[in-house]
Amino acid sequence: MLPLVLSYLPTQGYVPPTIDDAHLPDMIPWMAEYGTGFGKQMLMIILSVILIWALFGIAMRKPSLVPGRLQWIAESGYAFVRNGIGRDILGEKHFRQWVPLLFATFFFVLFNNLFGAIPILQLPSFSHAGAAYAIAIIMYIIWIGVGLRHHGIKYFKLAVVPEGVPSWILPLLVPLEIISNFIVRPLTHSLRLMATMLAGHMIVMLAGSGAEYLITQTDSILNAGLGIGVIIGSVALYFLELLIMVLQAFVFTLLTALYIQGAIAAQAEPIMDKPMPVAA
Amino acid sequence: MINSMTIMAAAAEQEQANPLIPNIWEIVVTSVGFLVLLFIVIKFVVPAMEKSYVERRDAIEGGLERAQAAQAEAAQLKNNYEQLLQEARTEASQIREQARTEAAQIVAEARQNASAEASRISEQASVQIAAERQQAVTALRTEVGTLATSLASKIVGEALEDDARSQRVVDRFLADLEKEQASTTSAGATE
Numbered sequence: 197m198l199p200l201v202l203s204y205l206p207t208q209g210y211v212p213p214t215i216d217d218a219h220l221p222d223m224i225p226w227m228a229e230y231g232t233g234f235g236k237q238m239l240m241i242i243l244s245v246i247l248i249w250a251l252f253g254i255a256m257r258k259p260s261l262v263p264g265r266l267q268w269i270a271e272s273g274y275a276f277v278r279n280g281i282g283r284d285i286l287g288e289k290h291f292r293q294w295v296p297l298l299f300a301t302f303f304f305v306l307f308n309n310l311f312g313a314i315p316i317l318q319l320p321s322f323s324h325a326g327a328a329y330a331i332a333i334i335m336y337i338i339w340i341g342v343g344l345r346h347h348g349i350k351y352f353k354l355a356v357v358p359e360g361v362p363s364w365i366l367p368l369l370v371p372l373e374i375i376s377n378f379i380v381r382p383l384t385h386s387l388r389l390m391a392t393m394l395a396g397h398m399i400v401m402l403a404g405s406g407a408e409y410l411i412t413q414t415d416s417i418l419n420a421g422l423g424i425g426v427i428i429g430s431v432a433l434y435f436l437e438l439l440i441m442v443l444q445a446f447v448f449t450l451l452t453a454l455y456i457q458g459a460i461a462a463q464a465e466p467i468m469d470k471p472m473p474v475a476a
Numbered sequence: 477m478i479n480s481m482t483i484m485a486a487a488a489e490q491e492q493a494n495p496l497i498p499n500i501w502e503i504v505v506t507s508v509g510f511l512v513l514l515f516i517v518i519k520f521v522v523p524a525m526e527k528s529y530v531e532r533r534d535a536i537e538g539g540l541e542r543a544q545a546a547q548a549e550a551a552q553l554k555n556n557y558e559q560l561l562q563e564a565r566t567e568a569s570q571i572r573e574q575a576r577t578e579a580a581q582i583v584a585e586a587r588q589n590a591s592a593e594a595s596r597i598s599e600q601a602s603v604q605i606a607a608e609r610q611q612a613v614t615a616l617r618t619e620v621g622t623l624a625t626s627l628a629s630k631i632v633g634e635a636l637e638d639d640a641r642s643q644r645v646v647d648r649f650l651a652d653l654e655k656e657q658a659s660t661t662s663a664g665a666t667e
Contacts, residue, residue, distance in 0.1 A: 237502055241509040249516050256524035261535050267528075274525045300517040304510055325495055326502030331510055333503075387496075394495055 210409050213401040240321040244307040277302045277449065285453035290460055294453070297338070302449040305331070305389065309441035312397055313434065320441065323393040325386075332386030335452045343459035354462040385451055392444050396437040403430035621646040 255270030263271060277299045282291040305322065312320030322328045343351035356373040357366065403426055410423030625642050 235499070235502070237499075238505040241502075241506050245509050245513045245516070248513060249520075252517075252521045252524075256521065256528065259524060259528040259531070261532050263528075271525065271528065274521075278525075296518040296522045297514065299522065300510070300514040304513050321506070324499065324502050326498030326500070327506040329498050330503040330506035334507060334510060390495075 210406070210413075213398070213405050236319055237321050237324045237327065240308060240311050240317065240319055241327065243317075244304060244311070244321065247307055248303050273303070274299060281446075281449055281453050285450065286457050286460070290457075294456055298449055298453055301331070301335075301452055302445055305448050306442065306445035309393060309445055310438075312393060312400070313438050313441060318400070320393040320397055322389045323397045325390050328386040328390035328393075331448075332382050332389075335385065335455065336382040339452075339455040339459045342456055343462055346460055347462050351459070351462055355459075381455070385448070385455075389444050389448050392440055396440060399433055400430070400437070403427070403433065617650060620650070624649065 251266075252270050252274075255266045259267060278291075278295050281302070282295045282298050285291075286294055308321035308327070310320075311317045312323065322331075340351075343355060347354055355377055356370050358369060358373065361369060407423040407426040407430070410419045410426065414420070621643075624646060628642070628645075
């Protein structure tokens with residue numbers, strides 16, 4: 197490998213794509229510098245809203261008792277979020293009012309993630325930190341609001357002071373709980389999504405540019421063969437990415453439900469072992 | 477090694493965008509986009525879904541109820557039919573039994589009538605035969621007596637004009653004749 201690399205280094209050299217390449221120049225004004233106007237990522241966000249609206253609007257336009265194919269798909273997706281995430285996490289008593297939020301979250305994240313796997317669109321919106329921060333902040337505000345509505349200002353105490361813990365350990369535990377619940381939680385909530393999407397996006401870019409360079413910019417047949425190998429390998433990565441895109445949408449929604457459930461229950465999870473409540 | 481060092485050097489030359497630093501406008505657009513979607517979902521999607529779910533459940537439950545009612549009705553009808561059928565069968569067998577009895581009675585009556593008629597006819601015939609025979613015997617007796625008397629008077633002359641005497645002779649003759657005849661018939665009967 198090394199001699200091959202050396203053979204073209206002095207003349208051209210391979211410049212790998214960087215994070216910057218994940219941020220295309222803005223569209224309005226056309227090809228302006230990054231951060232001044234309307235970019236592709238924003239277009240993707242708007243597109244996702246329109247697509248979700250269109251899909252579910254068309255599917256449920258003429259709902260029939262015996263669903264057609266599209267209606268069945270839409271209802272299955274809805275039932276998955278409603279029962280699989282909402283009811284299982286939040287419980288029969290509370291889940292109903294949170295179904296719209298969970299549903300919107302799941303499909304918003306899912307569609308924006310899947311954009312990364314569609315040619316031409318080819319940009320998972322949440323690979324840009326801003327989008328991930330935005331949606332995580334919304335969830336952060338919502339679950340703190342839920343806690344305050346259910347428990348009043350006492351919620352903050354309930355959330356950070358675990359029950360059944362010896363009092364001498366509290367000075368150590370309370371700061372940890374504050375950091376973990378109110379500072380680290382929204383960060384991990386957003387960065388988990390953003391990092392997985394960005395990494396997937398970078399892999400696609402790297403495979404694409406690397407294969408292009410190997411095939412078109414070098415004279416060696418061997419390099420061209422390697423380039424084709426890279427393309428074949430990237431197909432496997434593509435499917436891995438698809439899996440991660442769906443999985444991260446699920447994880448993000450699941451965590452949202454868990455945070456809301458935690459705010460309703462308002463019991464800081466004790467670090468020490470405690471008998472698990474018997475599931476109904 | 478040289479390769480990776482070169483890449484790192486090239487990367488260091490460029491000023492890298494920190495992927496953790498957000499673009500404010502993207503935050504705004506994403507937030508607004510999500511809130512718009514949430515509004516649409518709350519307003520249109522979830523009500524439509526829940527409505528469809530409730531309608532389907534009602535339809536299925538209503539269908540089940542209707543099916544149960546229909547089944548109960550069918551069971552009752554079947555019961556009724558079976559009862560009717562049972563009654564009809566009983567009645568039919570009764571009718572058959574009655575018909576058989578009647579037929580037997582009719583046959584017996586007919587047989588009795590026939591035999592009565594036959595005996596009546598045969599009795600009548602025998603009476604008639606006896607009467608005719610009596611008549612014939614009487615007629616014969618008179619005629620034979622007259623013939624024999626006239627014959628005898630022709631043979632022995634007018635001497636035998638005395639009626640009483642001739643009558644006695646004739647009677648004796650006939651009694652002998654009858655006796656003879658009876659012995660021959662009894663002999664014929666024993667034969």
